[in-house]
Amino acid sequence: MSVVPFVRPEAPIRPSQKSITLLGATGSIGTSTIDLLCAERDRFRIEAVTAQRNAQALAKVARNLNAKFAVVADPDRYRELNDALAGTGIEAAAGAQAIVEAAQRPADWVMASITGAAGLRPTLTAVERGATVALANKECLVCAGALFMKRAATTAATVLPVDSEHNAIFQALSAGRRDDVSRIVLTASGGPFRTASLAEMRAATVEQALAHPNWSMGAKVTIDSATMMNKGLELIEAHHLFGFGSEKIDIVVHPQSIVHGIVEYRDGSMIAQLGPPDMRVPIANCLAWPERMPGAARLDFKQMANLTFEPPDPVRFPALVLAREALVAQNGAPTVLNAANEVAVHAFIGGELGFAGIAALVEATMENAGKRGIMREPVDVDDAIAVDHSARALAQSLLPGIAGMTI
Numbered sequence: 001m002s003v004v005p006f007v008r009p010e011a012p013i014r015p016s017q018k019s020i021t022l023l024g025a026t027g028s029i030g031t032s033t034i035d036l037l038c039a040e041r042d043r044f045r046i047e048a049v050t051a052q053r054n055a056q057a058l059a060k061v062a063r064n065l066n067a068k069f070a071v072v073a074d075p076d077r078y079r080e081l082n083d084a085l086a087g088t089g090i091e092a093a094a095g096a097q098a099i100v101e102a103a104q105r106p107a108d109w110v111m112a113s114i115t116g117a118a119g120l121r122p123t124l125t126a127v128e129r130g131a132t133v134a135l136a137n138k139e140c141l142v143c144a145g146a147l148f149m150k151r152a153a154t155t156a157a158t159v160l161p162v163d164s165e166h167n168a169i170f171q172a173l174s175a176g177r178r179d180d181v182s183r184i185v186l187t188a189s190g191g192p193f194r195t196a197s198l199a200e201m202r203a204a205t206v207e208q209a210l211a212h213p214n215w216s217m218g219a220k221v222t223i224d225s226a227t228m229m230n231k232g233l234e235l236i237e238a239h240h241l242f243g244f245g246s247e248k249i250d251i252v253v254h255p256q257s258i259v260h261g262i263v264e265y266r267d268g269s270m271i272a273q274l275g276p277p278d279m280r281v282p283i284a285n286c287l288a289w290p291e292r293m294p295g296a297a298r299l300d301f302k303q304m305a306n307l308t309f310e311p312p313d314p315v316r317f318p319a320l321v322l323a324r325e326a327l328v329a330q331n332g333a334p335t336v337l338n339a340a341n342e343v344a345v346h347a348f349i350g351g352e353l354g355f356a357g358i359a360a361l362v363e364a365t366m367e368n369a370g371k372r373g374i375m376r377e378p379v380d381v382d383d384a385i386a387v388d389h390s391a392r393a394l395a396q397s398l399l400p401g402i403a404g405m406t407i
């Protein structure tokens with residue numbers, strides 16, 4: 001019997017360089033992306049890089065990558081950035097509008113890795129011009145997911161998921177037809193408090209919450225992992241990216257962070273993506289897509305001797321429950337959830353709120369937002385930002401009361 005070799009059609013190799021813009025170039029995701037870009041310098045040309053306030057780090061990145069344009073969001077940092085780039089020919093700018101201008105510039109591929117709802121307008125700007133957007137900034141989709149995906153469909157922008165769980169689902173979905181998917185499963189590490197008691201969690205310090213067992217990430221997403229709000233935001237993100245309802249998206253705690261996501265098909269097959277807990281793996285997938293590029297990290301089978309899975313605990317991690325409720329409720333509830341969470345995490349890091357207060361403040365803001373008529377499905381980006389601002393103001397006003405109860 002002759003054996004027919006398995007031949008997979010190859011995507012065409014792009015002859016030209018890919019031009020790149022990094023929104024949030026100085027952060028954890030930005031730095032991991034730069035690591036990959038530096039390893040394949042000839043393949044990429046850098047159009048623009050941005051940061052919030054970290055002018056020195058941004059100037060270093062811009063010089064290293066030979067970017068054309070560098071922007072700090074904080075106008076007070078303009079002089080520092082401009083001075084640090086003197087004589088390089090790299091154009092410097094500052095302010096929120098200049099970040100939008102960076103996104104508008106003609107780069108083929110844009111990394112959206114600004115933290116929080118602040119990333120919405122620049123990321124949507126890149127979507128509006130039909131760019132390929134590697135989306136790390138999940139808050140964008142939580143805050144304005146329906147209109148974001150609608151604009152992406154209209155402009156034919158390509159949205160590639162950077163979050164490791166969503167990138168895993170994105171890869172596993174290529175194994176079958178959408179209609180044959182029975183559910184998708186996002187894994188969660190469980191964070192630093194996976195096995196902690198309620199009393200221990202109530203007394204948790206910022207340092208303890210920032211000590212993630214597997215991932216090295218920016219402060220906001222690390223605290224979100226400790227409350228498991230991160231998984232809640234990812235649940236909403238997955239709904240918008242892949243179009244499945246809440247009932248088809250499951251969450252399972254997998255402390256080793258090796259299996260990132262699973263697609264279950266109706267014949268019972270489960271297609272999973274595995275990889276080391278290193279964001280350079282999903283970023284490389286997005287950077288080279290639809291091709292592949294050499295990765296920066298590999299899995300060792302010794303790391304896989306003991307892979308375990310357990311259900312999340314809704315009592316110790318109420319943020320996850322709130323996020324699912326917001327997803328089901330829609331009508332602006334995810335926008336309010338996200339805004340309140342940003343205020344709560346900021347207050348926790350600043351010592352104004354206890355750890356248990358984070359979910360409590362989000363819950364109180366959602367309840368009150370409904371009563372005060374703040375909640376509505378955003379119709380456009382200005383409306384999403386208006387709902388976000390009203391919810392932040394409400395959360396801020398509720399903060400002293402919640403802090404008094406939970407600190």
Ligand SMILES: NC(=O)c1ccc[n+]([C@@H]2O[C@H](COP(=O)([O-])OP(=O)(O)OC[C@H]3O[C@@H](n4cnc5c(N)ncnc54)[C@H](OP(=O)(O)O)[C@@H]3O)[C@@H](O)[C@H]2O)c1
Pocket residue numbers: 023024025026027028029030050051052053054055073099112113114115116118136137138139162163164215216217218219220221279
């Ligand atoms: N880190 C991870 O492993 C990971 C994994 C999955 C998804 N994500 C998501 O990716 C996004 C970025 O996370 P990260 O961990 O890389 O965060 P990070 O380390 O805090 O970096 C955030 C970046 O955005 C910039 N920035 C922050 N606020 C801004 C604002 N208001 N306007 C303009 N720029 C602003 C920061 O500039 P400065 O340096 O000047 O502050 C920095 O460049 C988040 O949405 C997060 O949920 C992260």
